[in-house]
Amino acid sequence: MRAVSYRETGPASVLRPVDLPDPEPGPADVVVRLVRAGVNPTDWKFRAGLMTKSHPEVVPGQDGAGVVAAVGAEVTDVAVGDRVWLRQAQHGRAHGTAAELVRLPAHLVAPLPAPASFDLGASLGVPALTAHRALTSGESATRLHPGALAGAVVLVAGGAGAVGNAAIQLARWAGAEVISTVSSPEKAALAAAAGAQHVVDYRREDVVSVVRDLAPDGVDLVAEVAPAQNLALDLQVVRTRGTIAYYANNGGDDVTMPLRASFSLNLRLQGILLYTLGEDLLQPAVADVGAAVAAGALRVGEDAGLPLHHYRLADTAAAHEAVEAGVVGKVLIDLDA
Known part of the structure; x- marks a missing residue:
């Protein structure tokens, strides 16, 4: 799969395109084929070395949205082909959402209600x-x-x-x-x-x-x-x-x-x-945010007060620089481009 990673912390120039093996799900895991990835301030702060780096190679990105590509035998909440949004993808893990595929524990994957767009799904995690x-x-x-x-x-x-x-x-x-x-x-x-x-x-x-x-x-x-x-x-x-x-x-x-x-x-x-919130607070939050999305109460785009800025995966460094510079709106990486 195509991805972007860094081996040392520093400016956005440390980000490099790489080819990585496609992930396979464990029993309680979900593999998602990403359509959009969200870029948040926490992503560039990790990359810049302002937070602890705990893996030799890191694929950044906490948020994303896409389609379930595979599930482990113990997974019952989502199925192959479901549209989903992701949270905390790279927290405690080496590989986040700046990639075509990501493997996550099932509790970090939530259904994306129709007709919500992948743009919205990738904008939910950290901000919402x-x-x-x-x-x-x-x-x-x-x-x-x-x-x-x-x-x-x-x-x-x-x-x-x-x-x-x-x-x-x-x-x-x-x-x-x-x-x-x-x-x-x-x-x-x-x-x-x-x-x-x-x-x-x-x-x-x-x-x-x-x-x-x-x-x-x-x-x-x-x-x-x-x-x-x-x-x-x-x-x-x-x-x-x-x-x-x-x-x-x-x-x-x-x-x-x-x-x-x-x-x-x-x-x-x-x-x-x-x-550091804990699942006792995060799980109810995911449910409430999902309900707001289903009700049409959460939107993105200029008419919702959140302009969108799209970048190709190969331009992830520029996406990080835009967020670090304080761009107004939401920065997204297009994995289907």
Whole structure:
């Protein structure tokens, strides 16, 4: 099979096209012929050496979508020919989704509801599951479904990003009122297309004033991408017993916590990293995300606020560079090209 791999960490130039043996399933495994692979910040961070490399040769890629090519004897949830989406493909393994075929434990493979596209399927794993955890880490809901967040007000920081986009769409599906912050009119248009009822350009508007006008008692939950920059602001807009859920370190690694301002609110600070969540949280998230996809509540593309950028497998290095440079939208690798 065709794949792209790296043997040493470093810039995107360490990625090389390779030919690898086709994988065969073990008893509890599924082999998927990939149609699309998603590229996430975690992929280039692993490749760049910012996280531990534990295999001599790595095929990057956590997310993807395709068609089941083979199953092990113990697999009952999917069958050959089924359309599926994948999660955490390369976590703890040498081979991820930058390849024509990938072998995974069956619990990492989920049916892709019709008529969802492979583009959508490859965009779900890291962004949608991270967004799900953020939205269910507060007091309002532990699962997402229509009405689960009814009456809640959610502030999504960076609503034009992939996780922010998923958080807006999932929160709206669950019945929340959504406010999103962005850094430009172009990104404001994307957050609105995703479904945010209120969009605040933090470079042109007073975020605290606008949010407090919209939610006088404070927001129930903040889905935060840049806590080092935004914590002081978040503390001014979150309600008593609210939650600030953060999933990235955009803008800095260190935060100074004003203790009285936080404990006096009975505030919950929730860090999020998919790789340490555990299946007790991930399996319900997969089910909820699948239900949202089946309901048409999760979409991708410009009209859904998440522009798509397609690359051939041979151009995986350029795909990594685009994500590392902060391209707006979702980067996908086309395995059928």
